[in-house]
Amino acid sequence: MKSEAYSRQELSSWLPLYLNGSLDADKRLILESWLDSDPQAGLELEVWRQVRSALASQPRPALSQHAWRGINQTIQAGRPPVRHALAGAAAGILLAALSLVVLWLAIRPGVALEWSVRESVPVTFRIYRAPAGGGEFALVKELPGQPGVSQYRYLDMLFVPGRAYIYRIEAVDQGHVLVSSQPVISHTNAALPGQAAILVSSLLVGLLAASTVRTWRQNFPGRQPAAC
Amino acid sequence: MEELYRRYSAMLFNFLCSLVGDPAVAEDVLQEVFIAVWKGSGSFRSAASVKTWLFNIAYKRAVSWLRRRRDLPIDSVVAGLVEQGVETTALQNLQIRAVQRALMDLSPQHRAVIELALFFDCAYAEIAEILGCPVGTVKSRMSYARQHLQSLLLAGGQIDRLPE
Numbered sequence: 001m002k003s004e005a006y007s008r009q010e011l012s013s014w015l016p017l018y019l020n021g022s023l024d025a026d027k028r029l030i031l032e033s034w035l036d037s038d039p040q041a042g043l044e045l046e047v048w049r050q051v052r053s054a055l056a057s058q059p060r061p062a063l064s065q066h067a068w069r070g071i072n073q074t075i076q077a078g079r080p081p082v083r084h085a086l087a088g089a090a091a092g093i094l095l096a097a098l099s100l101v102v103l104w105l106a107i108r109p110g111v112a113l114e115w116s117v118r119e120s121v122p123v124t125f126r127i128y129r130a131p132a133g134g135g136e137f138a139l140v141k142e143l144p145g146q147p148g149v150s151q152y153r154y155l156d157m158l159f160v161p162g163r164a165y166i167y168r169i170e171a172v173d174q175g176h177v178l179v180s181s182q183p184v185i186s187h188t189n190a191a192l193p194g195q196a197a198i199l200v201s202s203l204l205v206g207l208l209a210a211s212t213v214r215t216w217r218q219n220f221p222g223r224q225p226a227a228c
Numbered sequence: 229m230e231e232l233y234r235r236y237s238a239m240l241f242n243f244l245c246s247l248v249g250d251p252a253v254a255e256d257v258l259q260e261v262f263i264a265v266w267k268g269s270g271s272f273r274s275a276a277s278v279k280t281w282l283f284n285i286a287y288k289r290a291v292s293w294l295r296r297r298r299d300l301p302i303d304s305v306v307a308g309l310v311e312q313g314v315e316t317t318a319l320q321n322l323q324i325r326a327v328q329r330a331l332m333d334l335s336p337q338h339r340a341v342i343e344l345a346l347f348f349d350c351a352y353a354e355i356a357e358i359l360g361c362p363v364g365t366v367k368s369r370m371s372y373a374r375q376h377l378q379s380l381l382l383a384g385g386q387i388d389r390l391p392e
Contacts (some may be wrong), residue, residue, distance in 0.1 A: 009371070012371065013370060015341075016346055017351065020345060022349065042343055043378070047297065047378045047381060052348055054328045055342070055343065055346055055347040056347070058328055060242050061251035062253075064255060065235055067241075067255050067258060068237070070259050071259050071262045071263060074259070075263070117390035170251060
């Protein structure tokens with residue numbers, strides 16, 4: 001491509017880039033051909049050469065050694081609020097999650113199914129569940145029978161809140177269904193207060209932890225609480 | 229932060245000196261730059277280079293300082309730097325001093341594009357990002373600065389006029 005393909009203004013704008021080395025090879029060739037053909041271009045390049053030379057030889061004051069000390073003192077004197085907030089949020093999320101797990105495992109809110117066997121204990125109990133009002137039964141759990149144990153219990157904690165379910169239990173021995181229970185219907189609303197209480201408690205624990213950590217870091221910037 | 233300071237403080241200080249014209253002020257502005265960086269390190273966009281990001285903050289801080297000092301004519305602000313240069317480089321040739329003085333005649337915005345292009349060797353796209361303006365504005369500032377310097381250098385005989 002030749003220099004005629006570019007406007008004079010565009011070619012002129014390339015001259016400083018030609019001197020600082022950031023002009024690509026193709027444009028360099030085009031510019032050099034323009035410089036050969038246009039004496040005014042040579043004059044413009046000479047202006048930039050002199051400017052570059054003047055800038056290079058201009059005395060540059062040295063930065064004092066105290067400058068970093070001033071910055072460092074400012075940094076040490078106060079930590080920006082965003083860091084406190086982030087530390088508080090991290091501590092809050094961590095403690096809220098921990099509290100949620102502990103409370104959930106301790107309280108175990110859910111739909112409880114209880115049944116008993118009178119005679120020989122089957123090898124396995126199969127628990128099926130279907131949404132009330134229609135839908136296929138699906139196996140939700142297999143529980144092994146235990147010799148000498150006649151009372152059994154299963155707690156279903158994985159369900160859509162507010163929905164009703166139909167449960168059915170099968171006693172299975174060596175692959176054969178010995179007996180199948182009558183379907184029972186249960187509404188999960190009974191488990192909702194427990195679940196809501198756990199969620200709210202965990203949230204409060206998290207908020208309290210976030211606030212405590214943030215306040216601690218603001219008041220004691222040099223010391224960090226053990227939780228972080 | 230200390231690593232950033234160690235790597236970029238000298239070049240940022242040079243850039244700030246050329247904009248505000250007073251090393252003591254440049255040092256104060258440099259401190260503001262690094263404190264701003266420390267407070268808002270989250271604002272760094274990975275698409276930009278660290279150098280461009282720092283120069284952008286430095287430029288904005290310098291322009292802000294110049295606006296606050298609007299009561300002082302810019303020429304008197306930058307005169308200190310020129311005089312300091314003259315004193316410490318008494319043996320330098322007159323031509324270079326003439327160009328340095330001509331540069332000081334330009335506005336800080338025009339000096340900034342020239343410094344970035346011809347002292348810090350930045351490409352136009354990088355300069356545009358630092359100054360927060362379109363590449364076209366960078367080119368037009370360069371063009372204006374060149375015409376201004378060319379006329380001063382021709383008048384002073386530092387460059388030869390083309391034969392008619």
